[in-house]
Every structure is written in structure tokens, then in C-alpha cells.
Amino acid sequence: MNRADTLIELDGVTKSFGSFQVLKGISLSVKDGEAVCIIGPSGSGKSTILRCINGLIPIDGGSIRVGQHEVHKLKTEKEMRPLRHQVSMVFQQYNLFPHRTVLQNIMMAPVQVLGHDAREVEARAHRLLAKVRLSNKADAYPGQLSGGQQQRVAIARALAMEPQVILFDEVTAALDPETVKEVLTAIRELVDDRLTCILVTHEMKFAREVADRVCFTDHGRIVESGPPAQIFDAPQDARTREFLGQVL
Numbered sequence: 001m002n003r004a005d006t007l008i009e010l011d012g013v014t015k016s017f018g019s020f021q022v023l024k025g026i027s028l029s030v031k032d033g034e035a036v037c038i039i040g041p042s043g044s045g046k047s048t049i050l051r052c053i054n055g056l057i058p059i060d061g062g063s064i065r066v067g068q069h070e071v072h073k074l075k076t077e078k079e080m081r082p083l084r085h086q087v088s089m090v091f092q093q094y095n096l097f098p099h100r101t102v103l104q105n106i107m108m109a110p111v112q113v114l115g116h117d118a119r120e121v122e123a124r125a126h127r128l129l130a131k132v133r134l135s136n137k138a139d140a141y142p143g144q145l146s147g148g149q150q151q152r153v154a155i156a157r158a159l160a161m162e163p164q165v166i167l168f169d170e171v172t173a174a175l176d177p178e179t180v181k182e183v184l185t186a187i188r189e190l191v192d193d194r195l196t197c198i199l200v201t202h203e204m205k206f207a208r209e210v211a212d213r214v215c216f217t218d219h220g221r222i223v224e225s226g227p228p229a230q231i232f233d234a235p236q237d238a239r240t241r242e243f244l245g246q247v248l
């Protein structure tokens with residue numbers, strides 16, 4: 001892969017919590033506009049990979065580059081700030097502010113953190129609410145929305161930062177099956193727009209349909225990586241086959 005195309009590059013990333021090594025040398029390159037799904041058993045380190053990429057947790061060894069940012073060298077919140085503009089993350093628990101309306105939740109960071117003009121941000125917020133099909137909920141409070149609706153607000157909030165990359169960490173795991181679909185539809189549209197995405201997901205059908213590439217992780221390593229057709233229809237590694245045999 002041409003380095004110039006590569007937006008995100010992890011090289012030999014290691015991470016331990018106490019004596020437990022969660023990541024045992026993760027190397028991963030993601031091109032601008034690519035959608036990469038990370039799948040694998042519980043505890044294999046999937047969420048930790050995302051948290052390392054956006055600097056939420058420091059790594060022990062190896063390197064991480066996102067665009068121009070050498071993430072492993074950033075120490076203070078001030079140093080992290082430009083990275084935070086470039087990389088947004090959406091979590092399983094939507095983490096919306098309960099006492100702020102939907103519109104206020106979306107506008108808060110672009111106005112307060114990025115210092116953007118409030119009128120411009122409000123117009124952007126309305127466009128994003130239309131995109132996730134929640135135009136009629138701008139003045140609602142999170143508690144008045146379903147889980148799927150709250151998650152779509154969280155996606156609109158992430159987009160309001162105009163990031164180059166969005167990291168999705170099991171964003172449908174807490175939702176009931178009926179609302180999973182509406183959230184996946186919103187994500188699929190971002191992938192179709194060629195926004196660079198890394199998605200940790202247990203939704204295998206979705207991963208097969210949207211991913212340019214799927215990475216299977218186990219015990220802190222990427223065991224196998226390739227196009228969905230390879231991973232799901234002709235996995236090369238015995239552990240990948242065993243895992244997919246259990247979940248498909």
C-alpha cells in the first residue's frame with residue numbers, strides 16, 4: 001500500500017493493563033475512505049485498539065499515526081486537541097447530556113471546543129439531524145428518545161465535529177433488534193459517502209456488507225485480515241473458522 005494513501009497506521013502496538021497484555025503487537029493500515037470492521041471474541045482487545053487510535057489510552061510500545069499526528073508521542077490534552085478534531089468516536093452507551101436538547105448536544109463541542117460560529121453550527125446540526133432522519137427531534141431531550149434514536153443523535157454529534165475518521169465501538173450492542181437496523185442504516189450511508197470508518201462490531205452480516213476489509217482479532221493479535229468474502233467465506237486461519245462457526 002502506498003504510504004501516501006494511508007490515513008491511519010498502527011505498527012507493532014502493545015498495551016498492558018497491569019500484568020495482562022491486551023494488545024500483543026497490532027499492525028494495521030487504513031486508507032483514506034476505507035471502512036474496516038474489527039471482529040473477534042469478547043476480550044480480544046477490539047475496543048482497546050480504538051481507544052489507542054484516538055489517544056484515550058496511552059500505548060506501551062509500537063507506533064500509531066493518524067494523518068500527520070504521531071499519536072503515541074502526544075502527552076497532554078492540549079497536544080491531543082488537533083487529533084480530537086480529526087477523529088470522532090461513537091460508543092455503545094451514547095453518552096448524551098440528559099439535560100440538553102438534541103440540538104444542544106450536537107452543537108456543544110463544535111461551538112465550545114472548536115470555537116465555530118453558533119449559527120453555522122446550528123445549520124450544520126439541522127442538516128445532520130436530517131441525515132440521520134431525526135429532524136423532528138431537535139428540541140427533544142435524550143430521555144424522550146428510543147435507544148436507536150439516541151444513538152443516531154450520537155452519530156450526528158460525532159459528525160458535527162467534521163472529522164476525517166469515525167471510530168464506532170459496538171454502537172448497536174445495547175439496542176433492541178428493531179432499532180439496530182436504523183442505526184446501521186445511518187452508518188452505511190457514511191460508509192457510502194467514503195468517510196473513513198473503523199467499526200468494532202458483532203453484527204457479522206453488516207460487516208460483510210459494508211466493510212472494505214475485515215480484521216479478526218483474538219488474544220490481542222490480528223489473526224487474519226482481508227476482504228469480507230475471504231474472511232467470511234474462505235477464512236485461512238483455523239481460529240477465524242472456529243469463531244465464525246460459533247457466531248454465524
Ligand SMILES: Nc1ncnc2c1ncn2[C@@H]1O[C@H](COP(=O)(O)OP(=O)(O)OP(=O)(O)O)[C@@H](O)[C@H]1O
Pocket residue numbers: 017022040041042043044045046047048049170
Ligand atoms: N482500563 C482497563 N483496565 C484493565 N483492564 C482492561 C481495561 N480495559 C480493558 N481491559 C481488559 O482488556 C481486555 C480487552 O478488552 P477490550 O474491551 O479491548 O475487549 P473487546 O475485544 O472489545 O471485548 P468486548 O467484545 O467484550 O467488548 C479485557 O480482558 C478487559 O477486561
